[in-house]
Amino acid sequence: MKKIILGTMVVASLAFSGSVPVVADALYQKECASCHFGYQPALLNKASWEKVMGSLSDHFGTDASLNKEDHQAILSYLVRNAGNGKITTNNDTTRITQSAYFKKEHRKIPLNVITQKEVGSLANCMACHTTADKGSYSERDIVVPNYGRWE
């Protein structure tokens, strides 16, 4: 029993150990991931998701508004599955890239690697994290365009 508790504690402390639960909501996938990568709910906390969903008519400069019903369903999915691990700590903004942990993990990437057309911005997870859509951001799955493996 002690072992189980210890095991649970270890898992909990690694709330973001390079992987997050995959997107498991068809409506979220359809409505949000038709324009951009389907960011997993655990990558932002509840406060952040509420801000994102509260400003969809100006969503990073684009109108991404939804009808009332879909808006409510997606907000509810995101809030229910919002993150609380180190990736979301002290980040109540609408941008995953503003997370201190995220910044630390990406600090060594040269600017020209990010701005090249195959990547564009740090918001384009799939450009380098080849298994991001599976919820896996582990280092061994990173392949940076025109650079190679990130080791």
Added chain:
Amino acid sequence: MKKLLLMVGLSILALQAQEFNAPMQTYMQALSLEAKNTDSTFNGFDAKRGETLFQSKHMGKKGVEISCTTCHTINLKNNGQNVNTNKSILPLAPSVNTGRLSDVKEVEKWLRRNFNDVLNREGTAREKGDVLSYIITQ
């Protein structure tokens, strides 16, 4: 004779592939009514006017000129690309992507969003009807 009838039947089917389905026809009629209510000289939607609007350039919210073709390209049978995220967009032309213009809810959503992004306002009933009349021919 049977063959001829079959051929006529098939060509009618082929023509209908470029027409709105029943829910979309109802939606177009509602737009038409709304257009007439705001302008008594309105006498039907015009695909050519829709094409011109589709290709017209406007100052976007990010200080760069934008048009519908920025993302959807000038040839609606081709894939497009989201100018902000680089994500690929499937063709808008119903002739190559049969799901297009088939769902009123989807159509309303994208017209609202995209008019706001390109023209910085919602489209009028006439503008929406014109653009849909253009896309359906593609």
